[in-house]
Amino acid sequence: VSGHVPIGPGREFDLVRAMLHRWGDRAHGIGDDAAVLDVPPGEQLVVTTDVAVETVHFRRDWMSPQEIGYRTTAAALSDLAAMAATPRGLVLGLTIPRDWTSTLADFADGVGAAAADVSCPIVGGDVTSGHEIVVTVTAFGSTRAPLRRSNAEPGDTVYVTGALGGPATAVRALEQGRDPTPMHRERLVHPRPRIREALWLVARGAHAGIDISDGLSSELLHLAAASDVAIEIALERVPVLEGCAVADAVAGGEEYELLVTAPTAFDTTEFRAAFDLALTAIGAVASRGAPRVVATRDGNRVDLAPGYDHFSP
Numbered sequence: 658v659s660g661h662v663p664i665g666p667g668r669e670f671d672l673v674r675a676m677l678h679r680w681g682d683r684a685h686g687i688g689d690d691a692a693v694l695d696v697p698p699g700e701q702l703v704v705t706t707d708v709a710v711e712t713v714h715f716r717r718d719w720m721s722p723q724e725i726g727y728r729t730t731a732a733a734l735s736d737l738a739a740m741a742a743t744p745r746g747l748v749l750g751l752t753i754p755r756d757w758t759s760t761l762a763d764f765a766d767g768v769g770a771a772a773a774d775v776s777c778p779i780v781g782g783d784v785t786s787g788h789e790i791v792v793t794v795t796a797f798g799s800t801r802a803p804l805r806r807s808n809a810e811p812g813d814t815v816y817v818t819g820a821l822g823g824p825a826t827a828v829r830a831l832e833q834g835r836d837p838t839p840m841h842r843e844r845l846v847h848p849r850p851r852i853r854e855a856l857w858l859v860a861r862g863a864h865a866g867i868d869i870s871d872g873l874s875s876e877l878l879h880l881a882a883a884s885d886v887a888i889e890i891a892l893e894r895v896p897v898l899e900g901c902a903v904a905d906a907v908a909g910g911e912e913y914e915l916l917v918t919a920p921t922a923f924d925t926t927e928f929r930a931a932f933d934l935a936l937t938a939i940g941a942v943a944s945r946g947a948p949r950v951v952a953t954r955d956g957n958r959v960d961l962a963p964g965y966d967h968f969s970p
C-alpha cells in the first residue's frame with residue numbers, strides 16, 4: 658500500500674491493517690503520528706468535521722455497513738463542496754462495538770468509495786471500542802476562493818442543485834417498515850458531495866453557498882442570517898424528486914445538494930450536460946437587513962416549515 662509507515666502488532670492495529678487493505682491506494686501515508694498534507698501555493702486550507710452517531714444519524718437495520726461508511730464520509734465531504742474546496746485528505750475517527758469488528762471491512766469499503774468518488778485520500782484516523790457506532794470524519798480541502806455563506810447580496814439569484822425530498826421520503830418509508838423506492842433509498846445512502854459542481858459554479862460567478870444538510874428551509878435561513886439579507890423563494894420552482902412531497906423537498910434534511918447565490922445567470926443546460934444534474938433558480942436575494950426567508954406559492958405568501966434541529970424539543 659502506498660507510502661505507509663509499517664504498523665506494529667496488536668488487535669487495534671489489526672483493524673487498521675484490515676481497513677488499509679480494503680482502501681489500497683486510496684489511503685496515503687498512514688502510520689506516523691500525524692499526517693502531512695500539501696496545500697498548493699496561493700490556496701487556503703479548509704477544514705470541516707462531521708459526527709454521525711448510531712440511532713441519531715443512521716440505524717444498522719436500515720443500511721448496510723458499506724452504506725453507513727459511504728454516507729457518513731460523503732456528508733463530511735459535502736461541507737468541502739459547500740466551501741468550493743478541493744479535497745486534500747480526510748481522517749476517520751471511529752468508535753465501534755466489539756461485535757462489529759468483523760464488519761469493519763465492509764464499512765471501510767463505503768468510506769473508501771465515498772473518498773474515491775471525489776478523489777480525496779484517506780490520510781489517518783483512530784479506532785476505539787464503545788457501545789454504539791460513532792463515525793467522525795474530518796476533511797481537509799484547499800481553495801483560492803472560499804464560497805462563504807455570508808456573501809449573498811441583494812439582486813443575486815438563488816440556485817439549488819439536484820432534486821429534493823428523496824432522503825426524507827426514504828426515511829419515512831423505513832420508519833413505517835416499508836421498503837423505500839430504489840431512487841429514494843439511493844439518495845439517502847449514497848449522497849454525492851457536489852465538489853466539481855461547486856468549482857463550476859464558483860468559476861462562473863457564484864459568490865455565496867451552503868450545502869443542504871438540515872433541509873432547504875433551514876439552510877436558506879442560515880444563508881439569510883449569515884449574509885444579513887432577505888431571501889424570496891417561489892415554492893413552485895423548488896425541484897422535487899419524483900414521488901416526493903413538496904413539504905419533504907423543502908424541510909427534509911441530508912440532501913447534500915448545494916444552495917448558491919450569484920449575480921449572474923447560469924447556463925443551467927450546460928450545467929446539466931456537464932454533471933447530469935439539475936440546476937434550478939428558485940428565488941432571489943431581495944434586500945439587505947432584516948434577515949428572513951419569504952416563500953410564495955403561485956404568488957401567495959406561505960409559511961415555511963422548519964428543517965431538522967437536533968436540539969429542538
Ligand SMILES: [Mg+2]
Pocket residue numbers: 735736739867868869870
Ligand atoms: Mg454544511
